[in-house]
Amino acid sequence: MAISILALVGASVPAFAEWKALIADQSVNVAGKLIFATPKAGWNRSSARPSDHGERWTRDGLALNELTFFAAIPDGGTLYHTPYGATQKLPKFRSNMLATEIVELFENSNRILLNSSVFSVGAVEPARLGKHEGVRFAYSYAAQDEGLTRKGEGVAAIVDGKLYLVNFIAPEIHYFDRDIEEIRQLVATLQVRPSQAMRR
Amino acid sequence: MARRLSIGLALATVLAASPILAQAPVATEKYAVREGFAFTPETPPRILVFRPEVKVGEQTTAGIFQNNAEWHAAVTRELSAALVATGGKRGIEMVLHDDRAANSQLLTEHRALFRLVVGTIIRHKLFGKDPLPSKVDSFDWSLGSGVAKIAPAAKADYGLFLLSHDSFESAGRRAAKLVAALMGNGDIAGTHFGYAALIDMKNGDIVWLGVDLKAGGDVRTAEGATQRVEQLLNGFPVRASGKAVAP
Numbered sequence: 001m002a003i004s005i006l007a008l009v010g011a012s013v014p015a016f017a018e019w020k021a022l023i024a025d026q027s028v029n030v031a032g033k034l035i036f037a038t039p040k041a042g043w044n045r046s047s048a049r050p051s052d053h054g055e056r057w058t059r060d061g062l063a064l065n066e067l068t069f070f071a072a073i074p075d076g077g078t079l080y081h082t083p084y085g086a087t088q089k090l091p092k093f094r095s096n097m098l099a100t101e102i103v104e105l106f107e108n109s110n111r112i113l114l115n116s117s118v119f120s121v122g123a124v125e126p127a128r129l130g131k132h133e134g135v136r137f138a139y140s141y142a143a144q145d146e147g148l149t150r151k152g153e154g155v156a157a158i159v160d161g162k163l164y165l166v167n168f169i170a171p172e173i174h175y176f177d178r179d180i181e182e183i184r185q186l187v188a189t190l191q192v193r194p195s196q197a198m199r200r
Numbered sequence: 201m202a203r204r205l206s207i208g209l210a211l212a213t214v215l216a217a218s219p220i221l222a223q224a225p226v227a228t229e230k231y232a233v234r235e236g237f238a239f240t241p242e243t244p245p246r247i248l249v250f251r252p253e254v255k256v257g258e259q260t261t262a263g264i265f266q267n268n269a270e271w272h273a274a275v276t277r278e279l280s281a282a283l284v285a286t287g288g289k290r291g292i293e294m295v296l297h298d299d300r301a302a303n304s305q306l307l308t309e310h311r312a313l314f315r316l317v318v319g320t321i322i323r324h325k326l327f328g329k330d331p332l333p334s335k336v337d338s339f340d341w342s343l344g345s346g347v348a349k350i351a352p353a354a355k356a357d358y359g360l361f362l363l364s365h366d367s368f369e370s371a372g373r374r375a376a377k378l379v380a381a382l383m384g385n386g387d388i389a390g391t392h393f394g395y396a397a398l399i400d401m402k403n404g405d406i407v408w409l410g411v412d413l414k415a416g417g418d419v420r421t422a423e424g425a426t427q428r429v430e431q432l433l434n435g436f437p438v439r440a441s442g443k444a445v446a447p
Contacts, residue, residue, distance in 0.1 A: 021333035042334045060341060061320030061332065147312035173313050174344025174404065 017048035022057070031055040034071035035164070036191040040182055043067070051080050065170040065179055072194070073163040079109045088112050095161040099135035100124065102156045102163065107139065118142045129157040129164055130190045140172065151176040155187045160194040228414040230326045231435030232339045234407040239292075239439040247287060247294045248356035248401065252279040253311060253363045256419070258370045259391075265367055271420050278425035279364060286429050291439055294360065297351060307350050310343055314361050317341050318395055322411055343404035356401050362432065364394040366419055392416070396432040408437055 022028060024041035031054060039057070046056040050068055057067040070079055078090040091108045094101075103124055111119050119141040127136030134157030142149050152169035168183045170176040239245050254275045257267040280296055287294030299307075321341055324332045347359065392415045398408040410432045417427030 017330050019330060019332050044332045044334050058332070059334065060317075061324045063316050063320050064341075146316060148309055148316065171313055171316065173309055173346055174342065178344070 017046045019044040019046055019058075021045075030190075031069045031071035034193050035069050035166075036193060037069070037186055038189060039186065051078065053077065054079070059179070060175070064175050066168070067183065068167045068169075070163065070165040070167075071192075073165075075161065077163075079106065079165070080113055083113055086112055093163045095158060095163075097158070097163075099126075099156075102135060102158070102165075103137045103154075106137070106154055106156070106165070106167070110141075114141065114143070116141060116144055118144075127155050128188060129155050129166065130188070130192045132157040132159050132164070132192055134158075134164075148173065153180060153183070157192070159192050162194065164192050166190070227327075229410075229412045229431065229434060231408065231410040232321070232326065233435065233437060234339050234405060237407045237437060239437055241439070244291060244293050245357045245439065246355065247292060247358045247360050247398070248297050248351060248354050249280065249283050249287075249294050249360045250297045250307070250311075250362075251299055252276055252283075253315075253361070254279070255364070256366045257368070259367045260370050271368075274421075275364060275366070275419045275425070278422050279362065279419060279429065281422065282425040282429040283360065283362065286426070286433060290436070295354070295356070297354065297359075303350055306346065310347055310350060311361070313343055314397070314399075315363065317343060317406065318363075318397060318409065318411075321406075321409060322395075326409075326411055327413065339406075339409075341406050343399060343406070345403050347399060347401055347404040350401075358407070359399040359401050360396060361399060362394065362396040362429075364415075364419055364428065365391065366415075367391040394428065394432055396429075398437070408435070410434055410436065 022039045022043045022045055025038060027036055027038045028045075029035070030037050042059045043057045044059070046058070046062075048056070050056055051070070051073075053073045054068055054070045056062070057069075059065050073079065073093050075095040076092050078092055080090060082090055090112055091105050093105060097105065103121060107119060107121050120139060122138040122140065124135060124137045127134055134155055136153065136155045138151070138153050140149055140151045149172040150169055151172045152167060154165055154167040156163065156165040158164075166183075166187050168180065170179065252275070254272055255267070256271045256275050257265050259265055284294045284296060321339075322328065324330065325335055325339065350359075393411075393413045394415050395409065395411040397406050397410070399405070400407055412431050412434075415428055415431055417431065418424035419428050
């Protein structure tokens with residue numbers, strides 16, 4: 001049981017985040033207008049971004065549900081900012097990657113980010129990110145010191161040579177199953193806007 | 201219609217140890233009650249008290265925390281007894297949970313989720329600097345309906361989880377602090393905090409949560425444990441009125 005007061009109040013988290021509520025059933029621009037998505041009730045958007053190409057949402061708190069959008073990651077780009085003190089370099093996206101290689105990119109990036117080898121990828125299958133063909137992958141991992149398993153599901157597609165990926169993660173107990181169908185619906189109906197990426 | 205969410209801020213405040221913060225009283229006790237929650241007035245609720253989750257030990261001169269097994273046993277025993285006794289005084293039937301009769305793996309997993317959820321509530325609702333806008337007018341966290349499978353034989357309406365973390369200073373550390381004080385330097389006192397929550401055993405909803413980040417009472421003793429429990433149960437729903445109100 002690793003608990004401290006600083007951890008409880010979030011004071012140990014260096015990236016201070018400001019949260020803004022999203023309006024239910026109202027479409028919003030995500031990740032620099034590169035994705036257009038329609039959330040259900042209760043979601044909050046964070047001002048702290050996981051990378052230059054990403055955006056995070058949560059409903060109950062990041063430890064309980066985290067929905068991350070990555071948009072228009074270019075050839076040579078990474079999913080996340082390099083974590084402070086990381087000894088390994090984050091893997092880079094290549095525009096000619098196969099679907100399985102994208103899943104490996106995600107898995108290896110998260111192993112480094114979580115500093116954990118206990119990361120298991122499950123089913124990988126074709127899926128759609130909006131109207132674009134892509135890949136869906138399920139995974140799970142046991143967070144160190146927490147004593148519980150988190151489940152995740154990502155959907156990724158390469159559009160005009162750039163990577164778009166939506167990832168949902170939550171504790172296996174209660175939180176993942178409660179929201180995953182809602183997330184799948186959001187992913188299936190979102191719009192990827194590569195034309196916005198061209199203007200960058 | 202006025203919302204019935206109840207979030208309490210205890211009057212007890214402390215002055216932070218740091219001279220920089222010494223001018224600003226910091227609230228260290230808060231509680232929250234789920235919107236609209238009330239005990240059924242007709243029948244007394246049956247509350248299953250899960251074994252308190254205890255971390256207790258000594259803070260060495262170097263500031264390193266060392267667990268103390270003897271204290272751990274004493275604190276667990278005294279807090280459990282204090283909870284049952286306090287419930288009785290409030291007209292609420294509190295029964296100790298028999299760990300041997302439970303689905304232990306399920307309980308372990310839900311304890312872990314409980315810590316995570318409470319940490320989230322503390323950070324995003326009660327004390328942290330990054331509140332979630334969607335939660336400003338609500339207190340609706342849950343552990344999910346899986347809690348109903350933990351101890352169905354107990355036939356409990358609610359479950360009570362409690363966590364206590366106490367770090368006592370070693371003799372060497374106290375001496376070092378005295379020296380530091382004589383030299384004009386401040387120091388950080390031992391850490392004592394805890395929280396308790398009432399869970400609806402049908403659906404896992406957290407219906408009440410009390411948090412004390414600077415708790416009092418030497419929980420290694422019966423008297424201190426009673427004091428700690430009384431502090432943590434600040435704002436615990438009162439049955440007599442049938443409404444969830446602060447005492």
